[in-house]
Amino acid sequence: MSETKANQIVLAARPEGKPRLADFRLEETAIPTPGPRQVLLRVEYLSLDPYMRGRMDDRESYAPPNPLGAVMPGEAVATVVSSRHPACSAGDTVSAHTGWRTHAVLDGANLRKVDPAIAPVTTALGVLGMPGFTAYSGLHAIGKPAPGETVVVAAASGPVGSLVGQLAGIAGARAVGIAGGSEKCAYVKDELGFDVAVDHRSPEFAAKLAAVCPDGIDVYFENVGGAVWQAVLPLLNKFARVPVSGLIAQYNAIGPSKGVDHLPATMRAILSKSLTLRGFINYDFASEYYHAFLREVGAGIANGRIRYREDFVDGLEKAPEAFIGMLEGRNFGKLIVRVNEDLTHESDNKEKK
Numbered sequence: 001m002s003e004t005k006a007n008q009i010v011l012a013a014r015p016e017g018k019p020r021l022a023d024f025r026l027e028e029t030a031i032p033t034p035g036p037r038q039v040l041l042r043v044e045y046l047s048l049d050p051y052m053r054g055r056m057d058d059r060e061s062y063a064p065p066n067p068l069g070a071v072m073p074g075e076a077v078a079t080v081v082s083s084r085h086p087a088c089s090a091g092d093t094v095s096a097h098t099g100w101r102t103h104a105v106l107d108g109a110n111l112r113k114v115d116p117a118i119a120p121v122t123t124a125l126g127v128l129g130m131p132g133f134t135a136y137s138g139l140h141a142i143g144k145p146a147p148g149e150t151v152v153v154a155a156a157s158g159p160v161g162s163l164v165g166q167l168a169g170i171a172g173a174r175a176v177g178i179a180g181g182s183e184k185c186a187y188v189k190d191e192l193g194f195d196v197a198v199d200h201r202s203p204e205f206a207a208k209l210a211a212v213c214p215d216g217i218d219v220y221f222e223n224v225g226g227a228v229w230q231a232v233l234p235l236l237n238k239f240a241r242v243p244v245s246g247l248i249a250q251y252n253a254i255g256p257s258k259g260v261d262h263l264p265a266t267m268r269a270i271l272s273k274s275l276t277l278r279g280f281i282n283y284d285f286a287s288e289y290y291h292a293f294l295r296e297v298g299a300g301i302a303n304g305r306i307r308y309r310e311d312f313v314d315g316l317e318k319a320p321e322a323f324i325g326m327l328e329g330r331n332f333g334k335l336i337v338r339v340n341e342d343l344t345h346e347s348d349n350k351e352k353k
C-alpha cells in the first residue's frame, strides 16, 4: 500500500433490490492530516456486516441512510499512525468506525483499544465485537433459555448465529442451527457443537425442522425472516421468546410483499401462544450486558469452549463483491477484508478456531 495516497469506497448509487458492483465506487484521496485531539489510523481489517445494506437505502431506520457519494460505513481494526490525543499513541491497535477506507482521521475519544494478548485482533470485529455482543445480549435479555429448552437460530455459521447456539448449549438448552448447504450444516453441528443443523435450502426444510424439534421451539433467535420464519412460527411453544435481531432474507426486497398476507395468522399465533417478540439493536443492552459479555465470551475463547470462524477477503477493492456475496450466503464465518496489503500473506482464507 502506498503511504502517500489513501483509498476509499463510496456509495455511488442506491440499489434496486440486490446491490450491484456499480453501486460502489473506489476513489483515491490524499492521506488525511489529524487536527487537535485527532488520530490518523491505518486500517488493517475491515468488517463487512449485513446492516450496511440498510444504510444504502434512502429510508427511515434506526440509523440514517448513507448519503450518496459518502464513504460506506463500517468498523475496522486499525493501527494508530500518529496521534494528537492523549489516550492514544502511535503503534496502538484500536477498533473504530472508519468506514470502507485505507486511512481515517477520527477523534481519539471514539476509539477502543484492542489488546492482541487477549485474542487475535480480528475477534474485535466478530465473536468479541458487535456481532458477538448481539448474540449474547439478545439471547440473555430476551431469549432467556432454560435448561432442556429448544433454541433455534438461523445464519448459524455466521458470527451472530454461531455464538447464539453455543451460548444456548452452555445454558443447558438444546441448540438447533439453520444454515445454507451441507458444508455449513456439518460445521455447525460437528465443529460448533450444536445438537442438530438443518439446511434451509432443502425443499423439505419445513418438515425437517419440525422433525428435529419434537418438543417445539422455546426460543427462536430471528436473524433472517422470510421462509425460515414461516417454518418456525407453527413450531413455537406457548410462552416462546423471539429476539428479533435481523431479517436478512428481506434486506434486498423492493416495496411491499405481493405474496400471501401472513400478518393475520402471525398475530393470532402471538395472541394464542402468548409469544414474546422483541426487536433490539445490540447497543440497547450495552450498559447492562457489555462487561459480562466480554468477561464470559473472552473466557470461553481463551479456554476453547467457544469457537468461531473467520472468512478473509484480500484488498479493499474486493469489499463490494464480498459484501454482495454475504447477502446471498457466500461467506462462511465472520466476513473480514484484509485492507493492509502486508497482511495478505496470512494466506489461509478460511480460518477456524
Ligand SMILES: NC(=O)c1ccc[n+]([C@@H]2O[C@H](COP(=O)([O-])OP(=O)(O)OC[C@H]3O[C@@H](n4cnc5c(N)ncnc54)[C@H](OP(=O)(O)O)[C@@H]3O)[C@@H](O)[C@H]2O)c1
Binding pocket: 049, 050, 051, 130, 131, 134, 154, 155, 156, 157, 158, 159, 160, 161, 178, 179, 180, 181, 184, 200, 223, 224, 226, 228, 244, 245, 246, 247, 248, 249, 250, 280, 281, 282, 283, 326, 327, 328, 329, 330, 331, 332, 333, 334, 335
Ligand atoms: N440487531 C442487531 O444489533 C444486529 C447486529 C448484528 C447483526 N444483526 C443481524 O444478525 C443477522 C446475522 O448477521 P451476521 O453478521 O452473523 O451475518 P452472517 O451470518 O455472517 O451472514 C449472513 C448470513 O445470512 C444467511 N442468509 C442470507 N440470506 C438468507 C435467507 N434468505 N434465508 C436464510 N439465511 C440467509 C446466509 O447464511 P446461510 O448460507 O447459512 O444461509 C449468510 O451467510 C443479520 O440479519 C444481521 O442484520 C443484528
